[in-house]
Amino acid sequence: MSSVEPEQTGTVTIEYAGEYFTVSPGQQFLIGREGDLELDDNRFLHRLFLSVEEAGGMWWLVNIGSRLSATVTDTEGRVQAQLAPGARLPIVFASTTVVFSAGPTTYELSITTAQPAFRETLPEVDADGDSTIGAVPLTxxxxxxxxxxxxxxxxxxxxxxxxxxxxxxxxxxxxxxxxxxxxxxxxxxxxxxxxxxxxxxxxxxxxxxxxxxxxxxxxxxxxxxxxxxxxxxxxxxxxxxxx
Known part of the structure; x- marks a missing residue:
């Protein structure tokens, strides 16, 4: 892993606050108060919260915490999922946004894949209707x-x-x-x-x-x-x- 922004086949790049980390197949990248990306000395944040890892030929985002959830979307914000404790999601978009909160503090990071499984936006509505974001009229x-x-x-x-x-x-x-x-x-x-x-x-x-x-x-x-x-x-x- 490095703090530069290389362009390698099969890698993922994690960006947080202007700092870039590249993860190669076979490596695990840990995010939390400690780990490869040390976010913040926030007592509400897990010591180890998220893991980016490769398995079965795909990259996965895994919630290894016990209390907090993360919101995961494509860059356009059209598809959204909640990553609960113990859950995992495949990283399939060219660029994925991860947003989560610990106490009153909100964090945002992005994950870019060199070889995304999906290169185009997914349909407006999925089979279950659970993952997509429709327009919500607001006053x-x-x-x-x-x-x-x-x-x-x-x-x-x-x-x-x-x-x-x-x-x-x-x-x-x-x-x-x-x-x-x-x-x-x-x-x-x-x-x-x-x-x-x-x-x-x-x-x-x-x-x-x-x-x-x-x-x-x-x-x-x-x-x-x-x-x-x-x-x-x-x-x-x-x-x-x-x-």
Missing amino acids: VSQKLLIVALAEPVLRREGTGMSELPSSAGAAERLGWALTRFNRKLDNVCDKLDRQGVPGLRGGVTSSATNRRVRLVEHAVASRLITRADLAMLDDPELLESAR
């Missing part, structure tokens, strides 16, 4: 809420880590009362939950922080919001109309 206020929560991620250049704001901080950014913000958050989470997005349903076992970070993970990975939407936060007329 202006719902989109503003998501952009406010995801602002640190969207302002970040490339991949890396970001600290998400609290509900109170995002509400203040929008000029909303916290009660209004929480009501709107309930509404947008309910809407996405009905679309089949996991981890957004409320309840006694659902942490408010976990719900916010899961919402940001999905919105960023699926391209429901993009960097271009940051302009909404600086549009006085738009902000006023959504109040």
Whole structure:
């Protein structure tokens, strides 16, 4: 493994915060607080969380943690899957985005394959309807809420880590009362939950922080919001109309 960006047949390249690591067939690449890619000294993050490894002639992304999940999408955000603890996914796209959160911190990295199994975008809907992302209509206020929560991620250049704001901080950014913000958050989470997005349903076992970070993970990975939407936060007329 190296920190350069070579072009070798059969390799995968992992990019995080502008640093590149190349993995050759037969090697295993470990990601976490420790490992080949040491992300962050974050007590919420597993010591070893993800593994990139080759088996049966294919590259796989494996969740070797016990609590955290990762959101995995193609670069265009058209196909999305949740990688739960103990699960594995084949790395089949030319470029794959991996987004996950540990505590209030969200991480993003990309994996590029030299010989992708799929060179074209998969169909809009798969056989089970579980993996694809359809268009989700959002009101202006719902989109503003998501952009406010995801602002640190969207302002970040490339991949890396970001600290998400609290509900109170995002509400203040929008000029909303916290009660209004929480009501709107309930509404947008309910809407996405009905679309089949996991981890957004409320309840006694659902942490408010976990719900916010899961919402940001999905919105960023699926391209429901993009960097271009940051302009909404600086549009006085738009902000006023959504109040």
